[in-house]
Amino acid sequence: MDRLQESLRDAPIVEKSGYQYFVHPISDGVPMLRPELLREIVIKIIRKVELEDVDKIVTPAAMGIHISTAVSLMTDIPLVVVRKRQYGLDGEVALSQVTGYSESEMYMNDVYEGDRVLLLDDVLSTGGTLKALCGALEEIGADIVDIVTVIKKVGGDNALENTKYEPKTLINVDVVDGDVVIVDETGDD
Template sequence: MDLLEQSLLDAPIIEKGDYEYFVHPISDGVPMLKPELLREIVIRIIRKAELENVDKIVTPAAMGIHISTALSLMTDIPLVVIRKRKYGLEGEVPLFQETGYSESEMFINDVEPGDRVLVIDDVLSTGGTMKAILDALTNDIGADVVDVVAVIKKAGETELEDTDYTVRTLINVTVEDGEVVIVDAHGDG
């Protein structure tokens, strides 16, 4: 069993209303993220993702930043962070994100028409954030989304089901009776 699998099986579960939520260093920043787990995840992304001719790694703040930073350092591909705060810089593109538990506006800077991008995120759950990001990158900016990778997918349908977007994942899980259950240890794609 690899470190990612074991870390998910060991993840504490908290209840948010009727929702059972696992707490994990990749998705929440707690418990502590060990370098060997981050290294394993980045190596798995490098093996799984289409990286050839990618101009930029794009990730939403905040929990995609540590994964994407490590990936950028290992691949020498520049990193763009989609922020939850408006800076008003030239070319800034707003997008509205809605997830199963929140909604907010995010802002993309430094992605130009024709840029070939790799989108990285920590968790794919409802797909609301990812769909908003991919729509903004492709439709509003005109970037070429080369590949999309989420480290963890929570099992179930997402808002991406009836779209042309494909998200590769490293591991697919669900939470049942207060425990994380590995649905697919190798993820999608």
Template sequence: MDRLLDSLHTAPIIDKDGYEYLVHPITNGVPMLDPALLREVVVEMIRRIDTGVDKIVVPEAMGIHLGAAVSLQTDVPLVVIRKRPYGLEGERRLFKETGYSDSEMYVNDVDEDDRIVILDDILSTGGTLAAICETLDEIGCEIVDIVVVMRKVGGESAFEDIEYEATSLVDISVSDGEVTIHRSVADESE
């Protein structure tokens, strides 16, 4: 996890209307994503999921590179929850709130009884993952694992109100222009 931990200390932090926002290769694709960093993260994510599931589900946009890499390695099909509707039969709309935006997303191709792994880059206010889990529950899927690269700790999380647990590779806080690392999976092997 050296690459991920090092990259967190060098990532720029910008102000989004008072919200301290980390600009990181995994969460933004900016600064550019080193393949060795992506590989390190994806290997750790795959270690933490049941690869015998029916589908990997990721939200657009910054779940896509992670989901694509995990899908290639595991042969599990990838479903992307999109920010635009296609109007296809069975499409479901969800409403999500994050720390800096409110928006709609659209779920296609997830069916009752599907066994699902959800992946994403970051769990921050939890609004995105809470909305996704609620919608997959309504459809009648089984959410087997939820894995994120980073979890922001120290704030309120909508995700705490729901029955699922998310595994993170690293827990961070972002404050006064600095990232603090609270825990990482690297600690588990010590």
């Protein structure tokens, strides 16, 4: 049984400003995240990425943290959280995040030239966050080994389309007539 598919099909739908959103423990933290679902997701991520080439896992706050922490614990690869708060530490890099929902500054520490990173996040929707992170990592001189998101929302503008970045996803979904529809069960684009 695929828990991720089942959990998405059962996800409640809410409407905000005429747009239908699914509410899911991976992307929203509610309803509660069951350990068996998180475990399944982590195993799928580990199988999808060549981790022996990765020095660090990089994830944006906040909803990538729980997934990335679990992957870090299972692989012993250090985790870097890109935060929305500036601390002013040496080497801190600021980046502008522009999504379909907001615009803000984010801050990254502990990634250096030559680091080989896995960029990991919960959902790929507009691609704005991942595009900003890719730009900052390139500026630093880090090598992006792979990009993985658990869920990809299809049917909309994606800032990573027509770039050199091709994120891998575990599952691709759309919201149609108040229901989550699995568009691609393997997540492979």
